[in-house]
Amino acid sequence: MGKAIRDVYGEALVKYGRENKNVVVLDADVCSSTKSGLFAAAIPERFFNVGIAEADMVGIAAGLATTGKIPFVNTFAVFLASIGLIGARAFGSYSKLNVKFMGAYGGISDAYDGPSHHSLEDIAIMRALPNFQVFVAADEYQTDWLVKNAIEVDAPMYIRLSRDATPTVYSADTKFETGKGMILREGKDATIIACGVMVGQAVAAAEELAKKGIEVRVVDMFSIKPIDRELILESAAKTGAIVTAEEHNIIGGLGGAVAEVLSAGGANAVQEFIGLQDLHAECGSYNELLTKYGLDVPAVIAAVEKAIARK
């Protein structure tokens, strides 16, 4: 396990925010949770806490963007993709204003707060917005890069962050590129395409499967939009079986995005979907929830075996 994603995020905001004076940070009264509070403490003159007013926060950020600032808006993913959506659409998507939507506590990582605070539709919603780029952070090093990249690239972005620590799969010198999936393991029998916390689960599942003689390619599709079409189609052609794994409803998220590519590309491959099965979870410990809702290593193994059997 690495560091908690939210801590890495807050530290990255401060680090890169010091380097670029155009970075401004907004929060909607949850800065101690999102860790944007680290930026507030370090660079108070460029931090704006707007209170519990997510739509207003996004609108203010858009106005700041019109003056050349690079605003990061922070609140729980579920509220950004709902209450913040009107501004995301009008100002980010339609107007291409350079606002960064940082979805904290993505998926079910706000485990104990329960389904009102889980986000299982944010990827589907945000990737449906024209001009938006959509990313899901898998580990601490990727989180750091996503912040740096967001400052460098002039585009509206949605970046989903986890509350918790996730297994470390990268190192400080890993190179990432927008629209390019990361191949973490090679294999010929099936491909697991995962994002976020499921990347670590996929790697662990592939190691277990290897003991049984099943070789699985593992891809971290952290760039959900633009997505790596070539890698998806190549994986389908090479392995004939795709398992998508995400901490999101199975409708409209990474699985949906991959299915769109497979379908449009005429791929001859089966697909299994790991995710929340079109239901709301409940509250409990994060690990218990991951197990109960089929987001753990045994569930990934079972999905891979099922996919291979369907080939």
Place this chain on the structure above:
Amino acid sequence: MNLSVAKRDELNALCKKFRIDLIEVLHSIQTGHPGGSLSVCEILTALYFEKAKVDPQNPLWENRDRIVLTKGHAAPMLYRVLAEKGFFPVEEMKTLRQLNSRLQGHPCALETPGVELSTGPLGIGLSACVGMALGLKLSGIEDATVYAILGDGELNEGTVWEACMAAAKFKTDNLIAILDHNHVQLDGTSDEIMPMGNVAAKFEAFGFEVFSCNGHDVEELCSTIDQAKAVKGKPSIILAETVKGKGISFMEGKNIWHGKPISDEEYKLAMAELRGEK
């Protein structure tokens, strides 16, 4: 500072021309919003032709004032004023709302020179104006003003009041909101649809310096803008009392003229009235 008589007459003549051209184009395209365009005419004219600093040759000039039509449905009048100011040819007005036009049904900042912000969804424009005002201050641009033109129907949206709280908290004294207070929205009068009570008291309670004026009197508008600009330490709002459909007797105060196409018969009556033939 009072307007000279010549300036006042010039602004009034422009308003008359803008109204005539607006009805001409809205009749010809059979779509668009006449009611709120007619009510906001003097506000836009006073800003663009007297009070605001903008440069049509350099629309993105850093030190310009920002004028945002948060009631985006009044786009036809905004376009007519921008065109007269020189941001694009007046001729282009006839492409309004048509395929391949730069003049979208609601203002689009990516398409139309002079449009500061894409608006249309009501209620969120003021938030963006607060952000613009903050961004200008952060950039050290002290002498630029953000003008947010609101409709009274959009005050129904809660985000307007969220934006007011933020403007007061962050002391955006470079923000002047102007309410096109015509008291009529799409489905009826404001009092019928969602009574807003004492609007002046509400804005004052939310931390604004509040001014009122006759929104069809260019002289009053200009002098009230001067007063608002002098306010320090807090945002201001001008409640500009207006009449929906102003200038055409059968449209005035009627909610059906929010977005109704203009028939040939209505067009003839309206034009005769605007030209002063009856």
